[in-house]
Amino acid sequence: MQSENFRYLGGIISTHEGSEADVKKRIDAARGIFQMLHKIWKSKEIHKFTKLRAYEVLVLSVILYNTET
Numbered sequence: 378m379q380s381e382n383f384r385y386l387g388g389i390i391s392t393h394e395g396s397e398a399d400v401k402k403r404i405d406a407a408r409g410i411f412q413m414l415h416k417i418w419k420s421k422e423i424h425k426f427t428k429l430r431a432y433e434v435l436v437l438s439v440i441l442y443n444t445e446t
Contacts, residue, residue: 403439403440403442404440406439406440407436407437407439407440410435410436410439411432411436414431414435414436417431
């Protein structure tokens with residue numbers, strides 16, 4: 378029996394949806410992290426450069442992790 382969806386190196390491979398399921402999973406995970414950091418985004422005491430670095434390290438890394446698969 379063949380599976381229509383399976384995980385390979387942390388990514389979701391689907392015979393019907395292609396890469397859409399994996400992209401949706403990554404965007405949802407990054408959205409969750411972005412929302413958890415709302416106090417940082419609203420803080421006036423943290424510089425924009427620091428916020429940008431936090432975004433690159435914490436949010437973008439989740440979206441881009443293992444995308445080569």
